[in-house]
Amino acid sequence: MRIALLGGTGDIGQGLVLRWSYDTDHELLVGSRDPEKARTKAEEYETELDSRGVDTDIKGFENAMAADRADVVVLAVPAYHLVDTVEAIADRLDDETILVTPAVGMKRDDAGFHYNRPGAGSVAALVEEAKPDDVPLVGAFHNLPAGGLSNLDREFEWDTLVFGDDDDAKDMVVDLAAEIEGLRPLDVGGLANAAEVEAVTPLLINVAQENDGLHDLGVRFQ
Template sequence: MDIALLGGTGDIGEGLALRWAYDTNHDVIVGSRDPEKAENKAEEYETELASRGTDVTVEGLGNEDAAARADVVVVAVPAYHLTDTIEAVADHLDDAILVSPAVGMKRDEDGFHYNRPGVGSVTELAAQAAPEGTQVVGAFHNLAAGRLANLDAEIDWDTIVVGDETDPKDTVCELADGIEGLRPLDGGPLSNAAEIEGLTPLLINVARHNDGMHDLGVTFQ
């Protein structure tokens, strides 16, 4: 499968790009507003992978071209730039599945807090911004980018996948399952996304308040 990571130059983009390239046979395309930045980052990821004996091509393209090439498009940009980013690639999505890992948070002196958008969740915001007929799936909200990007670090995490249709959800679950140590779980329809997004500030708060814990994920049992 061809997976494009819009804003794949950033933290979670790097983590997902490296893990998919390292653990699976999917083709990873790094997208950026700036094609040159995308190329440079893609090369950086290739070097990192080659140093571990994985010789793969990671392509770097502008977000539009990356989206046009992909079966699955992960919008790996900050929540407040999600709508703009989706609108910018809207004409290039064809039948691609759009995946949102985005979480809105605010921070005060006590900790991080979920900043729930009026429409219900950031994932539903992505669905609203997507062109009619695009299949939107929420996933990867609760994975710590830093640990994901460190291929020496083992993970043992769940990721909850939400979506209103079964097929695209199954595809994203398969992509998640391809990453070693990651287990996809079905969270139901998009309208259940808020509770998933709200778990992210909790992960950060727990990391901040407990010695020796950082870059956390969860497992459900």
């Protein structure tokens, strides 16, 4: 499987690239608006993995080039760049490409972080409106602490909530998530449930910030 992480130079992109490279043999592509930045980060990831005895070949491309080569495209970009990113790669997607969004819209004030729900109803709904109609969309990886995910010395037992209206595409993302050691994907239904999933992230950040010993807080449902 060839997986492109657009925004793969950022926090959540880095964590997913490292974990999939460490735990699986999928081909990973790092995407960025700046192809040189993508190539540099890909080399850094390879060096980190090589130091742990993992021989891998991670390539870096401009976002559209990465998307064009991938079976699964993860939009690991901030929510405010999502629509622009999707529009920039739209002609590189088709009905055999699975688009994945982990993005959450948040705002911050003196009280902490809050979910910034867009007028479309959810951040995922913005992607649904921007993408080509025949490209399936799945939401996943929203509530994961990027720092803990990127630290390959960190063992964890976390859940990731997965939603989408295309069952086959959702099943594929569930399988990909389950291949990351310690990560359990849980199906929470269709795209209509996106806002409830996205809203968990600012809650977790607030809990982590207000309580000692809960840095890089994940969630497990029992």
